[in-house]
Amino acid sequence: MPRAPKPDLNDAFFALSDPTRRSILEQLGAREAGVTEIAEPHDMSLPAISKHLRVLEQAGLLTRRVEGRQHFLRVNPDPLQQAKQWIERQRVFWEGSFDKLAEHLERMTAESPPSTPKSSKSRKP
Amino acid sequence: MPRAPKPDLNDAFFALSDPTRRSILEQLGAREAGVTEIAEPHDMSLPAISKHLRVLEQAGLLTRRVEGRQHFLRVNPDPLQQAKQWIERQRVFWEGSFDKLAEHLERMTAESPPSTPKSSKSRKP
DNA sequence: TGCATAGTTAACCTTTTGGTTAACTATTTC
């Protein structure tokens, strides 16, 4: 039986529950951007965006690199991975039965070390 | 580029952002339970649980079956699937490059129809 | 030096959240 909700999951899921914050993550994708650039498409004051960024940062979803007067934000996928895995883990129970669980665990352990890519097309450039 | 945040995702992620609500989902797993039973392990009044259940229900994460004076709640995995897919979709961009995307899409389309179980050991009992 | 740019912090406001207790509705059981 799954128990003991990890404290970080609260922050991660909470951060994701706001459409502006999800939009910021979508907007960033893999690249880096400054606060003003991030704020631009959102119909909202700069301090409001600043708050959202802090929420995302404290949830570990963004990392900040300060260079001069500019703050560059970048997505950190780790907490999202955890969030996804919580969902996966639950799904195993919903989909029911324990052979499905075994199947799932096999797939997880096969997937989890990214050092063994299925296809060697290319790795993270 | 991913855009247009689905409105349901707000509710789903928000529902998941509370540890009590996640705990309820974990506790339920695949089975059905009444409100009092659900409330029992949580150090909280019944109305408080009732509210949490309503949040989960309105997010589509629980379905309610009323039988006499008892309300039976059961997990509905669909919105979680959407939430997971949002994360997946984002991850594709963080992990970067587009061959990863292709790989991902292949795996998704291969996984999505649950009507083709890999092992016929047993089905949902 | 002085001004523009990038961003945060402070103070404030309204709405929502998450909890409480008390009262209510509906069903079952004696």
Add this chain to the structure above:
DNA sequence: GAAATAGTTAACCAAAAGGTTAACTATGCA
């Protein structure tokens, strides 16, 4: 019919969320 059981609704409360504007810090640039 009365009492127990299952659960919701109502009214309330404190704290947090999400936004605002104004003031501030710090850097870049003429």
